[in-house]
Amino acid sequence: MNDIALTCTDVQVAFDGFKAVDGVDLTLRRGEVHFLIGPNGAGKTTLVDAVTGLTPYTGSVVKDGTELRGKKVHHIARAGVGRTFQTAAVFDNLTVAQNLDIAAGAARGPWTLLRRRKHLPESVVDTMKRIGLAEHADRAAGTLAHGQKQWLEIGMLLVGDADVLLLDEPIAGMGHEERETTGALLRDIAGERAVAVVEHDMDFMRANASRVTVLHAGSVLAAGGVDEVSADPRVQEVYLGAERGKETADAAAA
C-alpha cells in the first residue's frame, strides 16, 4: 500500500526570527509507521504543532487534497489529523469509557449531547479492547499507570476516526514490556492509517519504523528506510556528535 495521506511542503516556523523548522518536506503514507527522529531542538515537536494548527507557519500541509494551513485546531482534528502530547493529556476526572466516548463524539448534535449516555458506542468498546483497557472501563483516567494513559490517548484518536496520527514520544517513561506492547499497537493501527512517531529511542525506532525522517536544526537531514538512514554518514555524525558531546560533558562533570 502506498497511499499518501499527508504532504508537508516547505514548512517553515519562525520564533522571533529563529527558524525552528526551516523548509521541511514530509510525506506520510497510510500503512506506514513513520518515525521522526533527531536531536533535541531539531524541530520535531514544533513540526507536529504546526501541522495540527497550534503554531503558525509558512509553506503547505495537504491532507487528501485539502490544505490545512490557516485552519483552526478543531477543524484540523475533524479533518482526521490527531495528535498526542509528550505528557499524556487525558481527562483525569473522567473514566476511561467517558474519555473515549467524548473522543468519539465530536460530530454529535446538541440533542444527543444534552441527553444521558444510554450505552457505550461500539467503537468505544472495541477500542478499549484494542488498547488493552477493557477491564479498566470505569476507572478514572487519572488513576491509570503512565503507559496506560498513553494508550488511552492513542485510543481517543482511534475512536475519533483520525487517519493521520501524530504521536509525540509515546513510549517516554515506559518499561520494556510496555514498549513492546506499544510497538505492536502502532504497527497494528497503521494498517489503514498513517502513523508518525516523534521519538528519541533508536532501538524502538529500528524495531517498528517503516520509514524514517531525520531532522537536524529544523531541516531534513536524511529520509528513507531504516537501514538506509542508519548507514548515512551525516546521520551518524549528528548522533555520534551528540554522544561525543555528552561524553565530554560527563567527563567534565566527573
Next chain:
Amino acid sequence: MSKFLQSRLGTWSGFAAAALVLFGLAPLVLSGFRLGLFAQFICYAIVAVGIGLAWGRGGMLTLGQGVFFGMGAYLMAMHLKMADAEFRGGPGSVPDFMELAGIRELPAYWAPFASPVFTVAAILILPTAVAVLLGLAVFKRRVKGAYFAILSQALAGAFAILLIGQQSLGGFNGLSYFRYFFGFTINDPVNQRMLYFITAAALLGVVAVALQLRRSRYGELLVAVRDAEERVRFLGYDAANVKVVAYAVAALFASIAGALFVPVVGIISPASVGIVPSIMFILGVAIGGRATLVGPVVGALAVAWAQTALSEQFPSAWTYAQGLLFVLVIALLPGGIASIPALAKRLKKTRTASTPAEATA
C-alpha cells in the same frame, strides 16, 4: 450511599425531600417575615446553582454574576413600576420616582415593559443573549483563568456605575416601593406566601436543569474542557462553544433569581448588583462545594443565613466572620462543605486498610 444518590430512585427521593422541606416544613415553622427572608436566600441559591455549573463543572470563575442578576432584577422592577403607574394614573403615566426626579416624559425604552409577556421574555432572553455574545467574544479568544475572573468582576463594577448614572432607572437609590405583582397586591401576606412558593419552585426547577446538564454527555464534555481544554480542541470540538453554553445557562439562572428578588425584597439598587454582591455569590458556592449539585445551594443558604443572624447580633462582626470563613474553607476544605462525607469516607478507609495495603501502591 453514593450509588443510591445517583440512581433514578435516589434522584426522585432527593427532590421529594427538598419539596417537602420547601413547601411543607418551611411555611409551617417560619413566620411571615422569616419566610420572606428565606425566599430572598433562595434567590441567592438560584444564582449559586448557575455558578456551580459554570465554575464548578466548567472552570469559569464567574466573579460578575451580579450583572445578570441585576439585569433580571431591573427588567422585572421596570415592569412593576410601570404596572403601578398605570394603576394610579392610567396608561402612559410616568412612574412615581421619575416624577420626583423631574422626568415628565416616559423614556422610550420603558414603554414595552408595560407588557408582562414582553417583560418575562426579556428576563429570559436578554441576559442569556448578552452572556452568549460576551462568552463568544471572550472564550473564542481563549481568555481564561484569572483573566476571565478579573474581566467579569470589572464588568460587574462597570454595570453598577452605569446604573448609578441612570436617573431614569432610579440612579443610586434604584427602584423600590412596588405595589402590584402581575395584578396581586405584594403587601398581602397570602401573596407573599405565593411569592415564596414561586421562588422555591424556581429553585427546584433550576436544580433539575443543572442535574440533567451534569448527567448528560454535555456535562462530561464540560468537565473535560475544564480539565484539559487543549485536548478537547485537538479531538475536534470547539471548546469555546462548550463553555459559552454553561456561561449562558448560569446567566439565565442569575437573571431568574434577580427577577424574583425584586418582588420578594421590594427594592433593587446598584448596591445589590455590583462587585460586593457578586463576590458574595461566589463565597456561598465555594463554601458549599462548587463541583457538586447541592453544595452551592447549601452554601448560598448558609452564608446568607449566617450573615443575617450575625449582623442582627453583632452588626460589625459579619465582615470579619465572612473573611475568616472564606480563608478556612479555601485552606482546609477546598471542596467545600459538600466534600466532607467523601473526605470522612476516605479517612475511614485509610484507617481500616492500615499498612499492608501500601505494598500494592
